[in-house]
Amino acid sequence: MKTDIASRGIFHEGSNYVHVYWWSIRVGLSKTVVNTFGGGIAIAGIWVPEPVVSKIVAPLGAVMGICPGGIVFNSTPPIAYYWGAEFQ
Numbered sequence: 001m002k003t004d005i006a007s008r009g010i011f012h013e014g015s016n017y018v019h020v021y022w023w024s025i026r027v028g029l030s031k032t033v034v035n036t037f038g039g040g041i042a043i044a045g046i047w048v049p050e051p052v053v054s055k056i057v058a059p060l061g062a063v064m065g066i067c068p069g070g071i072v073f074n075s076t077p078p079i080a081y082y083w084g085a086e087f088q
Contacts, residue, residue, distance in 0.1 A: 014070015014088030028072040028088060029053070035067055056085045 016033055019026040034057065050064075056073050057064055070088035075081060 011069025012088050014072070024074045024076050026072065026074050028070060030070045030088075031067055034064055034071060052082065056082055060085060060087060
């Protein structure tokens with residue numbers, strides 16, 4: 001894992017994951033997944049529809065086809081309610 005200051009400022013591919021906490025679900029989507037899939041994304045059995053991903057990516061200043069890095073967001077079930085989106 002890189003820890004130097006130069007590596008912190010660049011976007012990363014990221015990874016796909018779903019972490020379940022008592023307060024929410026944290027979903028990570030890799031850059032490839034966001035850029036490739038527009039119709040819908042299935043991750044670990046949880047269906048994240050494209051309109052939800054578009055709403056998450058838009059505030060980050062990215063377009064799904066040219067998203068600069070993986071994204072991660074928190075969601076209070078159902079997944080349509082998200083908060084805390086950021087790049088990985």
